[in-house]
Amino acid sequence: MIRHSMSHLTVHVPLDQGRAYDILIGRGLIDRAGARVAALGARAAVIVTDETVAGLYGARLREALEAAGLRSGVVAVAPGEASKSYATYAAVCDGLLAHKVERGDLVVAAGGGVVGDLAGFAAATLRRGVRFVQVPTTLLAQVDSSVGGKTGINSPHGKNLIGAFHQPRLVLADTSTLDTLSAREMRAGYAEVAKYGLIDDAGFFDWCEANWRGIFDGGAARDDAVAACCRAKAGVVVRDEREDGERALLNLGHTFGHALERLTAYDSARLVHGEGVAIGLALAFRFSARLGLCAGQDAGRVANHLAMVGLPTTLQAVPGGCGSAEALLEAMSQDKKVKDGALTFILARGIGQSFIAPGIDGAEVRAFLEDELRAG
């Protein structure tokens, strides 16, 4: 079931202006990173990571780079969302400068979405931009955050408010690194996997229902799923890099999800991003059904599948509660542009049939949330 360690899948991201790049997906890619990274042409490739990932994979990655003749080094930050801060950003930039990273050199972001966003932003702005390579080590990072070029940090005013678009030159998704990921982080990442089926690929959602155990077990299904997600995201990104339109579909489940993260104060002990997304996906489908857009059966199927893999699907599932309908609505209004009391949502006409729905009446959302809270 586990494929030969020298094989991998490739997803090409055909961006213009010399920015096209490959996403390589397979087991053992970290140990084979040297030649791939060295082929980009650089003297140094300095790793940015978090302390957990540094302990698990830092030495191997560094050895692989140095074996290929690259000067390397490691800048490690504390694990967790709190590292996406101004202070850690400054520390990463100064760490890279201390390692004498020049314009032609490379930054290698090795870790989850936190490290990818932080290191990517440092790379985007160090010496007004140096190239970077993503080595995502969480399922969420492999299927979502490492692809697409959004980088950034948080402000006290909100998540991801500071950042840059900066595309990686290469993504190496070593799927064997997920073997050490906690079951909870694995499930959280899986919510994003399922999301791609729900957006516009009913066939992929069918496949997920049949194969999700293989993704968790680390068999060929894992690599296939990561590749399918990367292909889907890369397609959207190439068509709408700056999120002027279609890219917004990737936010399916995220309007509700972000509000829940905000109301649980981004406390990962209570809720991690993917769990918020899972609840958000279930809510988006139930809300679509309530509005008569989508069959109730589809909404049920979505919630059933997420629950099957162990993800939360209701507001009641948030440990410590998630506040009132009013508080949720208020938190959602901060997230999305509100025009005269109307919100923009991503809704669905069925599995694989999502669409951007502007002009959703706030009162309608509140009534829905009140019923959801009562249902508990």
Next chain:
Amino acid sequence: MIRHSMSHLTVHVPLDQGRAYDILIGRGLIDRAGARVAALGARAAVIVTDETVAGLYGARLREALEAAGLRSGVVAVAPGEASKSYATYAAVCDGLLAHKVERGDLVVAAGGGVVGDLAGFAAATLRRGVRFVQVPTTLLAQVDSSVGGKTGINSPHGKNLIGAFHQPRLVLADTSTLDTLSAREMRAGYAEVAKYGLIDDAGFFDWCEANWRGIFDGGAARDDAVAACCRAKAGVVVRDEREDGERALLNLGHTFGHALERLTAYDSARLVHGEGVAIGLALAFRFSARLGLCAGQDAGRVANHLAMVGLPTTLQAVPGGCGSAEALLEAMSQDKKVKDGALTFILARGIGQSFIAPGIDGAEVRAFLEDELRAG
């Protein structure tokens, strides 16, 4: 001599991908900023400035913006180079967010090069990029830093090491604001004006020799000079936006100048940027003459003109001294890429005939600097 307040000069910067913009140059433009900025289409235009400029022009600029129907506000930082720091950058970003600057809104950088670089970088990265307008109020900012899209801050590892390329959508150079600039800052900016003639426009240097008093007095010569410099810089920037080649010529005088700034610990009481550039220009020509590249007469003419306007032209002129030839060489090596002990300089075959000179032997430079230090 002073032209009618409703007239201005325009320099167009024809960048591609919808990034073309105008530089407007004239007296009184601040009071007429409203319509121009509002024409860019935004709901809010929030001013970033320093406390000195805020006191002089903040209220007028804000009134002009609000009279045109724009919501405005002011984020003011302490004056001086120390504000180009990570901490002030974070404070500016958070200040803009507190003023609810959204994706479609504008940041207005009003001040010298410090404010332009800092606010430009904040605009480049706020919400992954919002548009910005430059309202330069120093001569240096009007002829140099506000044009070209280089934005950034300093790291403890060196100047301008963190930043982004982010072009303004409009530059409003109100030349009447220079009336309140100190004579010393005015002279410092003038070093950059003269530089444009020395790079590739002997005719403009002739004109400067004849008209420099008009630039200082605020007559038509001032606007003409600012426009000529902007035209020259815009031309270079359009041909070589990312400094892969020709743009390096703008560094004439800067390799020596940056080394002097570093050795005086960026203490503006001792040396401001333009003074370092003035000494650097004189040194670049004397060094070119010593290498037999350029007539000694040209080198003399450069130094004479700079001295005439009151600028320093020798290493001895640095208050408190500038260290040994060895220290200067070491500081220069940090600035420019050094390959096997050889440095890249901008040298000249005569006035208006500068060129990029790679492979200059460090020993040759040291000997030159030793002679310069002895000459005192």
